[in-house]
Amino acid sequence: GQQLNQSPQSMFIQEGxxxxxxxxxSSIFNTWLWYKQDPxxxxxxxxxxxxxxxxxxxxxxxxxxxxxxxxxFLNISAxxxxxxxxxxxxxxxxxxxxxxxxxxxxxxxx
Amino acid sequence: xxxxxxxxxxxxLKTGQSMTLLCAQDMNHEYMxxxxxxxxxxxxxxxxxxxxxxxxxxxxxxGYNVSRLKKQNFLLGLESAAPSQTSVYFCASSYGAGQQxxxxxxxxxxx
Numbered sequence: 001g002q003q004l005n006q007s008p009q010s011m012f013i014q015e016g017x018x019x020x021x022x023x024x025x026s027s028i029f030n031t032w033l034w035y036k037q038d039p040x041x042x043x044x045x046x047x048x049x050x051x052x053x054x055x056x057x058x059x060x061x062x063x064x065x066x067x068x069x070x071x072x073f074l075n076i077s078a079x080x081x082x083x084x085x086x087x088x089x090x091x092x093x094x095x096x097x098x099x100x101x102x103x104x105x106x107x108x109x110x
Numbered sequence: 111x112x113x114x115x116x117x118x119x120x121x122x123l124k125t126g127q128s129m130t131l132l133c134a135q136d137m138n139h140e141y142m143x144x145x146x147x148x149x150x151x152x153x154x155x156x157x158x159x160x161x162x163x164x165x166x167x168x169x170x171x172x173g174y175n176v177s178r179l180k181k182q183n184f185l186l187g188l189e190s191a192a193p194s195q196t197s198v199y200f201c202a203s204s205y206g207a208g209q210q211x212x213x214x215x216x217x218x219x220x221x
Contacts, residue, residue, distance in 0.1 A: 004152070033209070042114070042200050042212030043153070088152060096141065096160060097168060098210065100152040 006089055006101030014109050019076040021104045023089030031092040032072040034063050037103075038085045046087075047074070079108050112136055114213035116201050122219045123191045131186040131216050133201030139211075141204045142184035143168075144176060146197040147215075153200065159184055191220045 006023045013019060023032070031050055035043035047058050049065035049072060056063055060077045072089055089101040114135045123129055133142065140161050145153040145168075155168030159178040173195060175187045184203075188195060196219050202210040 006152075031208070040215070042202075042214050044212070045209050048209055090153075096158060096166070097155055099169075100145075100154070102150055102152040 004089060004091055004099055004101040006104055008104060009102070010105040010107070012107045012109060013079055015079060015081060017079055019079055019083070019106060020073065021087060022071060022073045023091070023101045024071040025091060025099075026070070027091075027093060028069040029091035029093055030069070031098075032063070032065050033090040033092075033098065034061075034072070034074045035088045035090065036085045037088065043088055076106075079106075081108050081110055084108050114201055114203055114211050116199075116213040116216050118216060119214070120217045122221065123188075124221055125192060127191050128187070128189050129191065129218075130188075131199055131201075131218075133184045133186070133203075133213060134182055135184075135201075135203040135211070136182065137203060137205075137211065138181070139203035139205055140181070141206065141210075142178065143202040143204075143210060144174070144184065144186045145200045145202065146170065146195075147200060148197050156186065156199075191218075193220045196220045 034046045037043040047063040052069045054065040063074045086103045090098040092098045117132045143158040144156040147153050154170045157176040159165045162181040165176045177185045199216045201213040204210045
């Protein structure tokens with residue numbers, strides 16, 4: 001299956017710090033999505049990206065669609081305790097399938 | 111709106127037993143999906159449907175069957191459960207091939 005490499009696997013940061021994570025693929029994608037999953041719940045969409053080079057923000061979150069179309073980045077500024085969770089990237093080439101990364105687990109230390 | 115709901119929330123099966131997981135959405139979405147989530151592997155697509163009466167295989171379809179008899183429901187069946195099917199199962203729906211809305215998940219253990 002399609003491999004999406006997401007890094008880092010886990011992060012432990014102090015409240016107030018900025019966070020960066022990324023997702024890379026050997027294939028080109030037409031759409032990149034970033035989700036957050038809280039324990040015991042389903043993923044919730046944070047940001048959707050549809051064009052190479054696109055930079056989109058949602059509050060303290062900013063995501064970018066890489067120019068090569070093989071990667072995407074998510075930044076969280078001034079982290080707070082409720083940012084704790086697992087962050088997933090997902091990519092779509094053509095058709096109806098999305099491929100998900102393995103997730104980045106974020107822990108915010110108050 | 112309830113969004114996407116899944117039943118049951120938890121289930122324990124013995125090897126060889128069968129069961130059906132139900133997904134329902136009240137957003138009039140055309141597309142529906144079934145994923146499984148295993149530790150360290152992210153979400154993998156099992157089957158999906160682009161409309162009532164249609165289904166298609168995803169990345170890991172073996173051992174599962176699905177049906178979409180009504181637009182709002184998408185059923186996932188396990189005919190003969192195996193321990194390798196122990197996982198958390200998520201259903202999702204979307205208007206088109208875009209943003210997916212996920213249900214809360216079903217935690218299945220096969221012993």
